[in-house]
Amino acid sequence: MSTKPDVATPPYPRLGEVYNALAQALDTKSKDRDVERLAREGDFDWSKISGLRVGLILAPLRRYVEDEVFIDDLDRFIQYVHASYLRIVSTVSLDGMSRDETLPVLIKHYFAPHAIGFFEGIWTEDAPNPHSFLHPEEYPLEVVFNWADPGGSRALAKAAFPETSDLALDNREKVTRWADGTQLPDLASLKLFVDALAKNGTNEQKRKAPALLKWLVLARALTWFEREANPLHLLEIINWHISQAHREWGIGEILSMAAFNAGKKRKALLEPYGKLMCSLDPVEPKSEGARAVAQTALAEFAQQLEVHDPEGLGHYALEWYRGRWHVLSGEYKEALECYRLAVANADYRAGETWKQIVAEAMALAGYLGNAKPFLKQLKHRAIALGVIAQPRVDEDVVEDWELEELRKQFHHFFPSQGRFAEVEQPNDDVGALPFLMYDLESLANRQPNYRKPDQIVTVRTMDNQVRRKSQLSLYTTIGSLDVVKTLLEKGASVDALDDSGGSALLAAIQKATDCNEREMLDLLLSHPHSTATLNQHTKRKRLTPLISAIDYGEPDVVPKLLAMGADANLRGHTDDQSPLYLCIRNMGGLRAANSIRRALTQSITNNRDLVVRETLRRYGVGGAGVFGDKRSIFDAMRNPDGHEIFREVVDGIVNDFLGRHTTEKQLQIAAHLLAHGANPNARHSYPVAGRTPLMLAVENDSPAAVELLMRHEGDPFIRDSLGHDCRTIATGFRSGNVVKLFQRIGVMC
Numbered sequence: 001m002s003t004k005p006d007v008a009t010p011p012y013p014r015l016g017e018v019y020n021a022l023a024q025a026l027d028t029k030s031k032d033r034d035v036e037r038l039a040r041e042g043d044f045d046w047s048k049i050s051g052l053r054v055g056l057i058l059a060p061l062r063r064y065v066e067d068e069v070f071i072d073d074l075d076r077f078i079q080y081v082h083a084s085y086l087r088i089v090s091t092v093s094l095d096g097m098s099r100d101e102t103l104p105v106l107i108k109h110y111f112a113p114h115a116i117g118f119f120e121g122i123w124t125e126d127a128p129n130p131h132s133f134l135h136p137e138e139y140p141l142e143v144v145f146n147w148a149d150p151g152g153s154r155a156l157a158k159a160a161f162p163e164t165s166d167l168a169l170d171n172r173e174k175v176t177r178w179a180d181g182t183q184l185p186d187l188a189s190l191k192l193f194v195d196a197l198a199k200n201g202t203n204e205q206k207r208k209a210p211a212l213l214k215w216l217v218l219a220r221a222l223t224w225f226e227r228e229a230n231p232l233h234l235l236e237i238i239n240w241h242i243s244q245a246h247r248e249w250g251i252g253e254i255l256s257m258a259a260f261n262a263g264k265k266r267k268a269l270l271e272p273y274g275k276l277m278c279s280l281d282p283v284e285p286k287s288e289g290a291r292a293v294a295q296t297a298l299a300e301f302a303q304q305l306e307v308h309d310p311e312g313l314g315h316y317a318l319e320w321y322r323g324r325w326h327v328l329s330g331e332y333k334e335a336l337e338c339y340r341l342a343v344a345n346a347d348y349r350a351g352e353t354w355k356q357i358v359a360e361a362m363a364l365a366g367y368l369g370n371a372k373p374f375l376k377q378l379k380h381r382a383i384a385l386g387v388i389a390q391p392r393v394d395e396d397v398v399e400d401w402e403l404e405e406l407r408k409q410f411h412h413f414f415p416s417q418g419r420f421a422e423v424e425q426p427n428d429d430v431g432a433l434p435f436l437m438y439d440l441e442s443l444a445n446r447q448p449n450y451r452k453p454d455q456i457v458t459v460r461t462m463d464n465q466v467r468r469k470s471q472l473s474l475y476t477t478i479g480s481l482d483v484v485k486t487l488l489e490k491g492a493s494v495d496a497l498d499d500s501g502g503s504a505l506l507a508a509i510q511k512a513t514d515c516n517e518r519e520m521l522d523l524l525l526s527h528p529h530s531t532a533t534l535n536q537h538t539k540r541k542r543l544t545p546l547i548s549a550i551d552y553g554e555p556d557v558v559p560k561l562l563a564m565g566a567d568a569n570l571r572g573h574t575d576d577q578s579p580l581y582l583c584i585r586n587m588g589g590l591r592a593a594n595s596i597r598r599a600l601t602q603s604i605t606n607n608r609d610l611v612v613r614e615t616l617r618r619y620g621v622g623g624a625g626v627f628g629d630k631r632s633i634f635d636a637m638r639n640p641d642g643h644e645i646f647r648e649v650v651d652g653i654v655n656d657f658l659g660r661h662t663t664e665k666q667l668q669i670a671a672h673l674l675a676h677g678a679n680p681n682a683r684h685s686y687p688v689a690g691r692t693p694l695m696l697a698v699e700n701d702s703p704a705a706v707e708l709l710m711r712h713e714g715d716p717f718i719r720d721s722l723g724h725d726c727r728t729i730a731t732g733f734r735s736g737n738v739v740k741l742f743q744r745i746g747v748m749c
Contacts, residue, residue, distance in 0.1 A: 008312040010348035011094040011102035014042050015384065018085065019052040021228070022078070025221035027187040028060035042347050043384035044377070046397070050390065053078050061217075064191040070122065070214045077118045084114075086386040092255045093351030095314055096263040105258050107229055110251045112237045115225075119218075126208075128215055133222075134242070136235040140219035142179045147215070148208050153179035159205055160196035171196075184223060190216050268308045272301040273317065280324045282418045291420040294325055316345030320357050323364075328419045330426060332368055339364060340374060347381065358382060359626040363413050366406020372398060375406075387627050389614040392576070401500070401540045404465065405617065409626050436620060437462040440478075448475060448483050453492035470496035476504040479511060481519055494524060495533045502538050505529060509548040509557070513660075518554075525557070531565035537572060540618045547572035550582050553660035555668035568678040574615040575686040580670060580678040580693045584709075586657075587666035588700040593654045600650050611686050667704055680714035690720030698726045701735035716747050 013021075016038025023029035034048045035056060043049055058075055065071060088110070094102055123130055128147035132138050145153040157175035161168040175193060177183035185193075190213060198209035226234045279294040302318055309315070323338035339361035346354045362378050365371040376398050382388045383397070391397055419425050438461055448471055449455050457474055459467045472492045475483040484504075488494075497503055508521040534545055546566040549557045562568060571578050577585070585592060599612070608616070613628030624630050674680065680694045694714035697705035706726075710716065716726035727748050730738045742748035 007345045007347075008315070009099045011097045011099055011313075012089050012348035013099075013103070013106075014039060014348055015049055015052075015082070015085075016040070016042070019056055021225075022221075023056045023060075025224040025228075026057065026061060026217060027185075027220065028057050032056065043381045046380045046383035046390065049384045053082070061187075064187050065213055065217060067210060067214050073118075073122050077114075077121070081114050083386065085110075088251060088255065089348055089351070090355060090385050090387060091351050092252050092259070093349070093353055094255060094259050094262075095316070095346075095350050095353070096266055097259055098311060098313065101258070101262055102255075104232055105255060107232055107234065108237050109254045112234065113241050115222075116238055116241055126211060133215075133219070134235060134238055136233060136239060139179070139181055140222045141181070141185070141216065144212070144215045144219045145175075145179050148212050149205060156197060156201070156205065157193075159201040160193055162200055181223075185216070185220055187217065187220075190220070266308050266314070269301070269304055269314065272297065272304045276301050276317075276321050280321050280328070282324055282328060282414045285417045286328070286420050288421050291325075291329060291422055294328075294420075298322060298325060312345070313349075316342045316350060316357070319345060320360075323360070327364065327414055329423050330419070332364065336361075336364055336368065336371055336374065343378065343381070355387060355627065358387075359409070360413050362626050363406050363409040366403045367410035369403060369407075372403075375403075382627065386610070387629075388617075389610040399539060401618075405620060406626065408620075412625075436465070443474075443478055444480075446474075448487065450486060450490050453487045453490040454496060456496075467499060469498040470504070472496060472504040473498050473502065473507055476507040476511070476520055476524070479515075479517070479520065481523070484520060484523065488523070488527065494527045495530045497533070497536060500538050500540060501536050502543070503529070503533050503536065503545065505533065506538070506543060506545050506548055509545060509552055512554075513548070513552045521557070525560050529564050531567075534561060534564055534566040535570050540620075542572050542574055542576075542618075544570060544572045546570065546579050547577075547582065550579055550586065550669060553586065553662075553665055553669075555665050555672070558669050559672045562672060562676045568673045568676040569682065574618050575611050575684075577684060577686075578678070578682050578693070580673045580680065581682065581684055581696060583666055583669045583673060584693045584696045584700065584702075584705060586661040587663055587670070587697070587702055587705060589658070589663065591700055592661070593658055596654055596657060597650055600653065663702065663704070667708065670705060670708060674708065674712040678712075680709040680712055681718055683718075683720075688720055688722065690722070692718060692720075694718075695720065695724075695726055695729050698729045698735055698738050699733045701730075701733065701737050703737045703741040706738055706741060716742070 016035060020029070020035055020039045023035070029035075032055070034045070035052065037044065038048060038052075053075070057078065058071060061074070062071060119130065119134070128144050132143045133140055135143075142153065145156055149155045149159075153175050154172075157172040160175070161171040171193070174183065174185075174189065178185045194209050194213040194216070197212070198206050201209065222235075275297045276294075279290065279297045298318070298321060301321070305312075305314060305318060319338045319342035323335045323342055326332070326335035326338060339357070342357050343354075343361055346357050350357065358378055358381065362375060362382075365375040365378065379388060379397050383390055391399075416425065438459065443459070446457075453471065455471050456468055457471055459469060459474065461467070469477075470492070472484060472487050472494065473496065475487065494504055505521075505524045508524045512518050512521045529545075537544055544566070546558065546561050546568075547570075549561055568580070569578055573582070585595075588595065608629060613624070616624035616628040617626075621628075670678075678693075681692050683690050683692060692714075694706065694709045694716065695718075697709055698716075706714070706716075719725045724732070726738075727742060729735070730742060730748070739748060
């Protein structure tokens with residue numbers, strides 16, 4: 001199979017192209033083959049994309065520019081534009097537009113306004129005149145030179161290189177060429193010039209030297225973009241936006257209108273495409289002859305594409321529906337190749353439709369089971385475009401559990417009634433249910449094998465999925481206390497793990513949490529466990545015994561686990577929380593309860609962030625879709641009766657949480673964790689990047705917790721990614737009790 005199909009240039013510049021352009025503008029570009037490949041082929045590796053901001057832009061820039069405030073401003077700007085651009089690419093379809101049609105629209109209505117916003121954010125009084133710097137009739141580098149010295153580039157060049165040597169003369173002439181536009185300076189030469197000026201210039205020139213380098217770099221970048229945008233006049237566009245005070249439609253509406261107008265040239269494709277959609281709806285029941293009808297519709301659409309779309313802009317749709325036709329015909333390998341071509345042609349083009357194509361392709365690859373290389377390519381692209389959360393560094397980009405979930409999604413996308421009636425379909429109901437379901441009666445009637453207490457047993461679900469567990473784990477899960485006692489007496493190992501990485505101890509903690517029954521847990525806690533078992537994550541939900549014990553909420557369980565060797569700083573859950581952070585979060589009382597309500601409400605809306613989506617994926621909520629962003633399973637909760645049921649369920653969850661996680665219990669748990677080395681200053685990435693357990697205690701307005709954490713070296717002056725420390729958080733969340741504590745101990749005035 002070809003992995004590099006010949007496709008039309010996508011209308012949206014790829015992320016690699018965008019970063020490549022910025023690196024060239026700032027002259028930070030290094031010899032990096034990955035960047036060239038990302039620009040040429042697209043998002044083949046999400047980790048390469050995530051490293052571009054630092055590796056390609058910020059790190060090289062720091063070697064020359066020492067203004068950390070400027071670099072931090074640039075960093076925030078790049079991150080904002082990156083996220084904003086991905087939202088546009090993944091939602092607005094430009095399938096009827098070429099790059100030549102799209103790029104002018106993006107420059108005028110997207111990149112130029114963002115440039116204005118960046119300059120507005122960094123401008124200070126001690127800077128070049130903004131009207132001159134951005135004026136179409138002015139040259140940015142010359143404006144900066146004139147700001148630094150009324151004598152302009154010649155005076156500055158002479159001051160920086162006063163010697164009479166040939167080298168000094170060459171350097172002075174080089175500065176003159178920069179100012180008149182005959183040569184664009186490189187970053188190293190700019191640094192050399194400013195350093196020389198700081199050494200040899202007048203006092204005023206020396207004073208301006210640090211800021212001068214920043215503005216010369218920006219002037220160079222602006223000049224580069226002005227030239228690359230030709231025949232558009234970037235500075236004229238920028239000034240037009242300034243005169244309009246940004247009063248225009250959003251970029252989504254502007255792009256959609258441009259795509260609509262471009263599509264008028266291909267309106268002859270609408271009718272054959274409509275026939276294709278109807279004949280290859282994968283859910284609608286098919287009658288005899290539907291396969292031939294769909295095949296005819298495919299042929300007609302292909303013929304019309306050749307006539308009305310010779311550039312191949314809409315070719316992805318043809319391959320997509322060919323893929324569907326093969327799936328509905330039971331020809332899965334042939335379908336996979338069509339989906340491969342469809343994805344390649346839809347990249348940076350098809351908007352929301354791209355997500356649908358990739359979702360179907362991932363489900364098909366998961367169903368086949370032996371298409372993992374292609375599945376990895378798809379997931380790399382989905383992560384790079386912000387559709388799926390980034391995996392941790394110690395995880396494979398595609399984990400084994402995902403194949404199982406994708407198989408379920410395949411049955412959701414392509415149910416049996418939607419397949420062609422005249423084709424014999426395979427018996428492929430494995431994993432057809434959207435949830436995991438066991439036959440509890442058959443499990444209860446199962447007889448243990450005491451002669452082989454460590455025997456690994458196979459358990460089948462109602463839809464023929466297979467799970468492998470130790471007998472000890474199985475009977476712990478079922479709740480057969482007498483069987484578990486006997487197995488332990490016969491020498492069963494408590495360290496045996498099931499195929500998900502779970503232990504009998506973890507199962508006992510979960511059962512105690514769910515059923516409020518502790519006998520099984522107390523029995524297993526009386527047996528020593530290895531540190532490997534205590535610190536083992538489950539593969540999907542990233543649970544450990546200690547994390548689950550904190551969720552359970554009983555303070556006597558945690559010290560027993562810690563005494564046996566549980567790591568007090570080992571993170572867990574899908575949002576990667578440390579045990580101490582989780583404990584302090586659970587201490588939040590009504591604030592934590594309100595947070596739970598918001599999270600549960602968010603789960604039934606389309607407003608789910610990547611962490612919520614990843615949680616739904618890992619917890620096997622089949623109705624949430626391949627990416628965790630579908631809401632179909634929750635639609636029933638939107639009507640009045642369903643909403644009332646949902647409210648009662650949420651009330652039950654919140655009341656259970658408040659009953660299990662009292663402040664007194666959580667303070668005891670926190671004390672045990674801190675006594676075993678838990679870090680009160682450990683930074684977390686969610687929900688606010690850089691937040692620590694101490695910050696969370698401040699937010700909860702819990703002075704007892706704050707004092708406890710500060711006695712164990714909790715630092716109230718650490719700042720999160722927003723620049724907020726504990727003092728700011730205490731004020732912002734109106735944590736009056738903590739404010740009084742901080743005032744009493746001198747943290748706040």
